[in-house]
Amino acid sequence: MWKCPKCGREFQKRDQSHYCGEKPQTIDEYILSQDSSRQADLRLVRQALRQALPEAEERISWSMPTYWKEHNIIHFAASKKHIGLYPGAEAVEAFQEELKDYGTDKGTIRIPYGRIDTALIERIARWCWETEHHA
Numbered sequence: 001m002w003k004c005p006k007c008g009r010e011f012q013k014r015d016q017s018h019y020c021g022e023k024p025q026t027i028d029e030y031i032l033s034q035d036s037s038r039q040a041d042l043r044l045v046r047q048a049l050r051q052a053l054p055e056a057e058e059r060i061s062w063s064m065p066t067y068w069k070e071h072n073i074i075h076f077a078a079s080k081k082h083i084g085l086y087p088g089a090e091a092v093e094a095f096q097e098e099l100k101d102y103g104t105d106k107g108t109i110r111i112p113y114g115r116i117d118t119a120l121i122e123r124i125a126r127w128c129w130e131t132e133h134h135a
Contacts, residue, residue, distance in 0.1 A: 017079060027058050027065040034078045041113050045076050045083055048118035052125035067125070072135045074125050082110040087124050090133035095124055107135070 001010045007020035024030040031042045049067050056067040064077040075086040089107040098120055103110035128134055
């Protein structure tokens with residue numbers, strides 16, 4: 001077990017990523033709570049999702065920035081070495097050829113910092129909304 005020196009919470013993994021104290025209430029707060037070297041890439045992802053889903057509501061769900069319209073459409077989150085994009089398993093499968101240079105798991109796309117492809121993120125987000133395959 002590892003205990004966070006800031007908040008005292010215990011985790012299985014050493015240096016487990018988590019929020020100490022108050023969780024962010026908005027996407028702006030979420031981005032500002034991240035390491036400054038990651039904020040520009042997080043803003044790029046946000047911009048791509050706003051472009052693709054202009055009618056979706058931005059909110060925090062599952063402690064992640066989420067785009068919602070009647071239900072969750074897509075999420076993203078900062079990790080140590082990448083941004084996790086969570087469009088759901090069907091989207092990862094549908095875009096598998098375009099995602100061959102990214103790490104993927106069921107419903108997850110790992111986008112390394114510095115390699116943000118906003119056009120691809122927009123296509124995935126629109127696909128999620130249009131096909132009703134959501135996060």
